[in-house]
Amino acid sequence: MSKSSPALRQGRRPSVKDVAERAQVSLGTVSNVLNRPDRVSAGTRERVERAMADLGFVLNESARQLRMGRSNTFAYVMLDATNPFFTDVARGIELAAEKADLSLFLCNSDARDAREGAHLAHLQQQRVDGILITPVDPEAPALSRITAQGTPLVIVDRTNATGAFCSVTVDDRLGGRVAVEHLVDRGHTRVAYVGGPSSLGQVRERYEGARAAWDEAGLAESDLLRVETEALSFEEGRLAGERLAGLPRRSRPSAVFCANDLIALGLLQQVVSTGQRVPEDLAIVGYDDIAFAAGAAVPLTSVRQPRQALGAAAAELLIDEVNNPEHQHQQVEFTPELIARVSTLG
Amino acid sequence: MSKSSPALRQGRRPSVKDVAERAQVSLGTVSNVLNRPDRVSAGTRERVERAMADLGFVLNESARQLRMGRSNTFAYVMLDATNPFFTDVARGIELAAEKADLSLFLCNSDARDAREGAHLAHLQQQRVDGILITPVDPEAPALSRITAQGTPLVIVDRTNATGAFCSVTVDDRLGGRVAVEHLVDRGHTRVAYVGGPSSLGQVRERYEGARAAWDEAGLAESDLLRVETEALSFEEGRLAGERLAGLPRRSRPSAVFCANDLIALGLLQQVVSTGQRVPEDLAIVGYDDIAFAAGAAVPLTSVRQPRQALGAAAAELLIDEVNNPEHQHQQVEFTPELIARVSTLG
DNA sequence: CTAGACTGTTGAAAGGTTTCAGGACGTGGG
DNA sequence: CCCACGTCCTGAAACCTTTCAACAGTCTAG
Structure with a gap:
């Protein structure tokens, strides 16, 4: 410590320069220790590393980036x-x-x-x-x-x-298709697609897939309803549930296909909390298969994405x-x- | 375009220097446009801004940080x-x-x-x-x-x-306390605390709060069980559920308090899937009150954190x-x- | 008409790193 | 004994920005 280092002002963080000074080597050598340690002799490397540790040196990534691009x-x-x-x-x-x-x-x-x-x-x-x-x-x-x-x-x-x-x-179209094919297989003939906003490509494509499967099954076009939500959120799912509940009984669907699991879970909660049974009164298919889908009020059928x-x-x-x-x-x-x-x- | 700018090599991104050159001003002025636009005359500012747009200039944050610290x-x-x-x-x-x-x-x-x-x-x-x-x-x-x-x-x-x-x-101790006070109020006299690893401070503190409330209620020390899990995850909750189910009927608790909601939800799912009723056969309290708690198989009582x-x-x-x-x-x-x-x- | 103030602009320095051409030194072959 | 070569190390340049003292020009008050 006899050799004071005047360059080491109080507030500044140590730089390679300070390390170099303390280890009695040049800047370039310090950089080599950092980036190509094999080119530095063992003794020097050790001295430099000790200096870094002593000083609490932390490389300045901004400077490196600036230089390296x-x-x-x-x-x-x-x-x-x-x-x-x-x-x-x-x-x-x-x-x-x-x-x-x-x-x-x-x-x-x-x-x-x-x-x-x-x-x-x-x-x-x-x-x-x-x-x-x-x-x-x-x-x-x-x-x-x-x-x-x-x-x-x-x-x-x-x-x-x-x-x-x-x-x-x-493949969202395919996802929509498999969801609806599943519901058709289970005998549903009146289904609602719940999701939005339809400015989202996925919301549209899942619907298109659903629609294609529906048409191919030879079911009436008007029996595939569309319930538009404002977002793909839990809360919007709950609101959608309320809207479905508000429909006259005979126009109510027997199943819904939701554009994602959050909507499905929100809707599920609303439906269960009003005493309806799932899937007896209403079957539900979600989309995404998030971890919570399997653990939901009623374990949720869902379209899994990798x-x-x-x-x-x-x-x-x-x-x-x-x-x-x-x-x-x-x-x-x-x-x-x-x-x-x-x-x-x- | 008559004045070519030889400094503008192919691969490089434009820098303030290029902008300055194109706008026929000095570096300092470009920087002023960027940082203190009020000090630059309207005409100059406009010229510089046009040059930036033409060149697709993107400020180099590394350089700025280096300089500014x-x-x-x-x-x-x-x-x-x-x-x-x-x-x-x-x-x-x-x-x-x-x-x-x-x-x-x-x-x-x-x-x-x-x-x-x-x-x-x-x-x-x-x-x-x-x-x-x-x-x-x-x-x-x-x-x-x-x-x-x-x-x-x-x-x-x-x-x-x-x-x-x-x-x-x-305040995790308090959280543990209110959870258990609630269960005691509901008449439970044999309760399990499910959570781990206890190297986590919160797992310990929630337990301590639970324990304190338990003791103060004058209940038998050994009737507050402790089920240690390896993590605070959904999956571990399910495993804990299986461990509880494995207990001899009379030593089984009538309620569990889980160290977080993921555990509670996992446990809930396991419990429900084996045909037990919640809360009749087993009451459950979670912790965190995540969005999914309210939408779970049975809406979950939980300790909400802000x-x-x-x-x-x-x-x-x-x-x-x-x-x-x-x-x-x-x-x-x-x-x-x-x-x-x-x-x-x- | 001039001193002073104000406005708008300039150019160089600084910030910490990497790179690279080359210097110092030691070793082995001819 | 000299040359070539290899090994380690050096020092300066470059990366791009901000800052700041200094300057030129214009305006205002006296």
């Missing part, structure tokens, strides 16, 4: 962090990112355009290497602007008609896009699967 | 992103951060030490202004190392005995710690509230 970080902008579907997708992304030694930041757009935009701008400024996003609107020009400015972006659980991005989806696989596949597409100069955009589509439980089987 | 970013390291309790807390943090014009990054430690450590190291290197964390172990020396190296840190939903950090918690308020309070403590030089560490404690539903009322 890349951050080894991905980000996933979730549509709704409180929806288990998306947290499972995030988990799949996270595991894939971890395997590739990438950090992952999670952001939540809360289904708000403004919030999504703010996150995207910030991530771009942070120079993340790539962005995964479940966008509020997959056709929004803001997305192509991101890639145009050099940040690769893959769309998760949605797709963009232009094919300008990689995307991973689950959530983690979806996330992992998205991450891998992004990794390819970042690293492989010959990358071609791909639209990967997974297949959903009906999990039949008590809510339709009785 | 701060990032205007907080991060929340969640213990388990798939647990709705934490996503609600995150939401509270997020709203508070948004109000203070701070960005928020979410990380998920997945209750793994190694993952938590990796996230913390990375965040420190990113020079986030502050970290919120629900740690795997609130006494881990890694946490004090973070603050020692200059990044303020507040502990969420846990507390550290040394008082070296700000923390926000909910989740968003918890997050918001944590964020505010951190904001104070970052901005206020006279900041004093505080341990804020919220009060839980029993929400009685069918699972105990019948």
Whole structure:
């Protein structure tokens, strides 16, 4: 400690320079210890490492990024962090990112355009290497602007008609189809589709699949009702339940197919709490098969989506896009699967 | 376009320098447009803004941070992103951060030490202004190392005995107490506490509260059972249900108090699926009052924690710690509230 | 008409890292 | 004994932004 280090002012955090000074080596050597330790002799390396420890040195990632031009970080902008579907997708992304030694930041757009935009701008400024996003609107020009400015972006659980991005989806039309085929098989001839807003592609496509199956079964067009909700939430499901209960008895459906599990669970709760029996009075099919579906008031029949696989596949597409100069955009589509439980089987 | 800009090499992203060149002003002026637009004349400002738009300029946050020494970013390291309790807390943090014009990054430690450590190291290197964390172990020396190296840190939903950090918690002892008082009021004289691992402070404290209420009610010590689980998960709840079912009939409790809702829901499902009635055969109290508690097989009595308020309070403590030089560490404690539903009322 | 104030702009320095051309030194072969 | 080579290490340049002292020009008051 006889050699004082005047450069080490009070408030500042130690930098490589301070480490170099203390270890009596040059800046470059410290950097080598950090990045190519094999090129440094054992003794020197040890001295430098001790200096780092003594000083409590923490590498400044901003400076590194500035110099390197890349951050080894991905980000996933979730549509709704409180929806288990998306947290499972995030988990799949996270595991894939971890395997590739990438950090992952999670952001939540809360289904708000403004919030999504703010996150995207910030991530771009942070120079993340790539962005995964479940966008509020997959056709929004803001997305192509991101890639145009050099940040690769893959769309998760949605797709963009232009094919300008990689995307991973689950075949929603097929999901709607299997749900309704199941209900038709069980003998239902009057069914409601509950979901919204129909500005969401999935809400529309699940309906289209449902409609196709319905028509193919030769059932009356008007016997497949449509109940529009304002969001895909538990609360909206409850409200939808009340609306169904308000229908004249004979026009009431014997089964509902919900655009997601949250709606189904909300509706289920409303239905059960008013003393109706599921599935005797009303059969219910959900969508997503979140963990709570199996544990619900009545275990819920649901269309399962491979959530983690979806996330992992998205991450891998992004990794390819970042690293492989010959990358071609791909639209990967997974297949959903009906999990039949008590809510339709009785 | 007659004036070509040779500095604008192909692969590079435009920098302020390129913008300056194109707008025929100096670097400093571009920066002023960005940060103090009022000091720039309207004409110049417009020219610069047009140049930015033309070039697709995106500010390099790394460089800014390097220069400024701060990032205007907080991060929340969640213990388990798939647990709705934490996503609600995150939401509270997020709203508070948004109000203070701070960005928020979410990380998920997945209750793994190694993952938590990796996230913390990375965040420190990113020079986030502050970290919120629900740690795997609130006494881990890694946490004090973070603050020692200059990044303020507040502990969420846990507390550290040394008082070296700000923390926000909910009074778990009280929560355990009200849960058991409720069961005692309903006439139960043999109750099981289900939760674990007891290395978790909350699992212990909820038990202590339960125990205190039990003893004060003058009930036999041995009639408050303890069923230890390996985690606070749905699956563990189901397993606990099987263990209870395996007990000889007369030593079986008439009610259980679960350390969280996931356990309670898992247990509930197991119980219901084996044909027992809730609450007639077994009453159940959960903890957290997550959204699904109300919608469960039998609407679940649960101890509600003010989740968003918890997050918001944590964020505010951190904001104070970052901005206020006279900041004093505080341990804020919220009060839980029993929400009685069918699972105990019948 | 001038001193002073104000407005708008400039240019260089600083911030912490990585990279890279090259320097110092030691070793082995001719 | 010299050259070539290998091993370690050095020092400066570059990455992009913000800040700030200084400057030029314009306006105002005396």
